[in-house]
Amino acid sequence: MTAKEQTIIEIPVTDLLERTRKLHGDGYRLVQIGCTGLAESYEINYSFDKEYRFQNLRITVAPGEEVPSISGIYWGAFVYENEMHDLFGIPVTGMNIDFQGAMIRTGEKHPFSVTRKGEGPCRNA
Amino acid sequence: MGFCTMAKIVIRNLVHGPATRRYPAVPQRACPITRGHVTLDPAQCISCGLCMRRCPAQAIQVDKAEKVWEIDRFRCIACDACVEACPVKCLTMETTYIAPVTEQTVERHAITYVKPEKKKKPETGQAEG
């Protein structure tokens, strides 16, 4: 099945814009930007698709490290980037629509941040 | 041209009468495998605790020592996982839903199963304190 083919390319943050621009030029569609926290850093996957070929660019950033916005290339990237900022506290620079932390309403700032102290009480447990 | 294209459906509805069921006067629709709520047969339960471990909602608590099987109906998602996991088939998925309640309570069932022969009931006295 072709469905299983997917590539993940690890790249440094500095290459992000250039490679994204190249993918955009090749006619790739932005599928998602997914951020997940590792132990001490964040892993961000930029997923693209063209005619069912699935490509991922992966960057790893330390807390507080700035990530350039790709919203200049893919206009719709702002939802994912605001999410990265609102939930994980990753500073994303140069977003086309910057909600300043107001897109996702959270009880506390950056709830998914890896530097956040403690686990926080879970009310239902 | 489409004016009153809905007319056909309106007339059909008028002729055929209401499609709704006058619940609760008329009971709900159910089929043999409808997942309503879980019940326990306390005479068969061996307090193995598999249901507790398999429960994705952590609704079931089994106290091996006190021989108590508890279920929090508010947490239970009627997924059938416990019924599948149970090695002695003492759990049943009933097809009816539980009646609505306003307070969250934990349902407690005393397990009456007695192990035939062999080892005695394991350390019942210990956990009482």
Place this chain on the structure above:
Amino acid sequence: MPERIVVPFGPQHPVLPEPIHLDLVLEDETVVDVVPSIGYIHRGLEKLVTKREYPEFVHVAERICGICSFMHGMAYVQGIEAIMDVEVPDRARYLRTIWAECSRLHSHLLWLGLFADAMGFENLFMRSWQLRESVLDVLEDTTGGRVIQGTCKVGGVRRDIKGEKLSDIQKTLPEFEQQCRDLTDVFLNDESVKYRLGGLGVIGKSEAYDLGAAGPTLRGSGVDWDARCLGYAAYADLDFKPVSHPAGDCYARCAVRLGELFTSIDLINQAVEKMPEGPIDVKVTGAPDGEYFCRVEQPRGEVVHYLKGDGTKHLTRARVRTPTLANIPPLVKMLPGCQLADVPVIVLSIDPCISCTER
């Protein structure tokens, strides 16, 4: 310049099925700006992956959404199966396809109802939901659950549909299809509906592609991209074509979903005909070690489940990108310039599912 007023729209609003908040800046009744915000119903389901063993997490995954529930479960188990290289029996793949298409039917009919309600057509709303009820009955008869099926598991499915029941389902399809045709006639040909939908919230083909739109929002702009073409479950063996419509407006998105009703009916029919005999599951041992992006076409569009395991019973990471999130940029592009009366119609046209989006 006319006075500007800000109308809060949501999170609790009668025409919105789920809590999304929009601040609408109006000049008279024309929307000039819109600021969306979400975050009202975050439930931390992704975090739960570290607390539940991977075979049990499927129940959690199914509860990401109450409508595309089955497909969330399916996306999750397919991801795990891909990581663990599990070969799922053919019958299970076909059964999954049938349930997935039933889910799509009931989701689309639900959406059609809500959409009709958004444009003030209560009777059409009732009719759509009446048809949805017959799909729910089939789901209940075959899985035990009306909206939460809970039949997917890693390695196959938990329930079989007996041959008798399969042919019963097939027998009801022609009548159901006819009822759907009557419904389609109203949605596509009624003048008052056309007046409300035509030329509204237009997104062009290349724009939709560039914005990363998903599902019917993408196909409603003429891009015939459908994740089912990836060939997961039994889709590779079945014959179908993605439904698309070139207009890019609300009418087109509605037409795409109506078209997909018939695709789904046809797929169920094909799946029943070709249903192979055999086991419905395989025993899965071990634990997932690796990562995978699983993509499944939900009623709302393509969902991406990113799963990563480290060889223990608990996955280390799960992330779900739901179609609604991908469709927010098109929504932000569509709204400015429309009338206040059209806001619900446009918002509904992307079929927002906010609880999916927030997990």
Place this chain on the structure above:
Amino acid sequence: MNGILGALLFIILAPFLGGLIAGADRILTARMQGRVGPPLLQPFYDVGKLFEKENVVVTTAQNFYILAYLAFIIVSGALFFAGGDLLLIIFAFTLAHVFLVLGAYAVHSPYSHIGAERELIQIMAYEPMIILSAVGLYLVSGSFYVGDIIASTVPAILYLPGVFLGFLTILTIKLRKSPFDISTSHHAHQEIVKGITTEFSGATLGQVEIAHWYENVFLLGFVYLFFAFNPILGVVAVIVTYVAEIFIDNTTARLRWQAALQSGWGVAAILGLFNLAVVVYIIGGV
């Protein structure tokens, strides 16, 4: 003497009749949608409950405006059933709605304000047609007085089919039914929640409901005028008209305010004026 009796009967009986009509409307609507629907007396239960509610008001002025709305609806209806001057009745009726709009403007809610703006547009939309209907009835019967129109034996409907159709169109606006339930509808499922009545609650909302019952009886009375030459035909026509309105309500989507304005003025210009021109210039009056 007869007039005062008519007015009194209207004031006392109209709420009962209006409530029953509303109840029958809800059942019929439900049946058209494949539902069972509420009991016939449900509207009375609803209003009764509204009057039991605690009075929560942000701006006390709205209570006055709504009371004035109710009062003027009653006055216009009473004048109508007393056989009064149709023009005076129409202006009293309009004034009543101006009070409703003022009441909606008195509160500070964007939904209510937008509802009020839309209500004003609706008033503008239906006003020309209502006046043309009065003029048409005058041309046929030779009097603006309701008493004289009823006494007239001329079959008004035969001379005024266009005017009657035009009146039916704006009746949809007045009964707050799809496709023209744009300022408020019978349920709160629209973009402006419940529009003009969003901010009214309890007894105030109850008064709005009662006013709506009075209004419906008055409007159906207006329909009767077209068939006044034959009372049995008149009653049948009123029932058929109302059922047709429910039918239209159930087979159309809600339109935008622009369409309401265009339809209101469109029917006034095309059906109304053309019909009147035919009556005046071709038939040469009655």
